[in-house]
Amino acid sequence: MTLAASMKKQLLISVFLLAVICAFHQPAAAQCDSTVSLCAKHIVPPFVSDGQTYRALVLSGQNAEFHTTFFAGSSYRIAAGSGFTEGNLVFSIYSYDPATGERFLIFTNSQHNYAPYWDFKVNSTVEVIIEASLNRASGKESGCAVVLIGFKQ
């Protein structure tokens, strides 16, 4: 076998192995994309998307945190999910005192049948932490947590 032929054969084998490995490792992002679509159907008029998609990989028993500000006089809709069906994600909203670091529970969907979205009316501007974790009932050890925010004045 010539040098060129041998190299070509080895290269083909390598490319084949690369393709096989990639085929069996669907990127985590793929599941995120489906979840984003699932959540986006709840951000509908009169709510306007804030223009962002928030995603985090969460492991069972662990939380992802998203920090933001809710402004006085606005209403917000938070839609959150994980995986391909609703109800896989527990999300909780805390108000937050930036001076002391103290946080106060405002809402958790675990007390509302794991609702995939909820609205918040904001009377005075508040710093907010959105905490997301996998619903134990989903039986998943890990998943992509997606949070979308819409607002209306």
Next chain:
Amino acid sequence: MRFNFRLIQFSLGIVAIAAVSCSGGNDENGNDTPGGDSLEVNTGLRIKGQSFMVPSPVQIATLIKNSGALYNKGMLNATANLSVYSDAMKRALNLGVYGADLGYITMYENTGDAMEYYRTVVLLGEQLKITGSFDQSLMQRFNDNVGRKDSILVLVGEAYRRSDQFLRESEQDNTAALILAGGWVESMWFALNVYKEKPEDAISVRIGEQKSTAEGILNLLRETNKPEYKELIKYFDELNQEFQKVEIKYTFAEPTNDEAHKVTSINGKTEVKISPSLLTSLLYKVTELRNYITK
């Protein structure tokens, strides 16, 4: 034999690269799996940790409109400047700037300017190769809804959300951060200029309420670890130092639930103290930063 051994090494090297590049996926139970111990996997997904969400510039534009301030095209970044932005960083920053401009224009229902700025946003999106958001089909929907403020706001918000999603899916979180940063700077530019002409508490308080956002965006930019953002970060750092002088006091109050309508009212109260001299200083710093972004 030595040659074959090198070929095997070469093959194993490629396979190893493949294993690393493809790590982070789904196991046989459909669980997403992180690629390692790092805080961020190669899909731009953050594991645990904290993420920062940047408020939409449209919210500032709404406040300005509600204050009674008149429409001022002079505050916008001229669309003619588009040709000046030759590198990816400036293009991404100004996609955010023009998006904030578009939000402002839409609030004032100025149809002619809206079309001009929408076209600019589409062009910048194309230059940044952001697909599936600022495209001709959306342009058509935009044309069909011209004059309907609420519909346009929904379209613009959705377009930016899709572009954000595209950027994160394609591991371009740095670009996403720049777009957010540009949009926020432009909205602060609006607010501080309107306050200068029309000093009302509603506007100064809303500016002061951006204290956390200023710090959050600075951290987002720092996390990119991009040497080419050094000057941008320097300007942001100086602006953030001024914002940290704002005094904020929060008092918690129990929320109230309307289960039937799936609504919770957040009843806590936030007090903001921001002096006129600090507002002047913020305007100076924002002007410096905006000049860096738009010139």
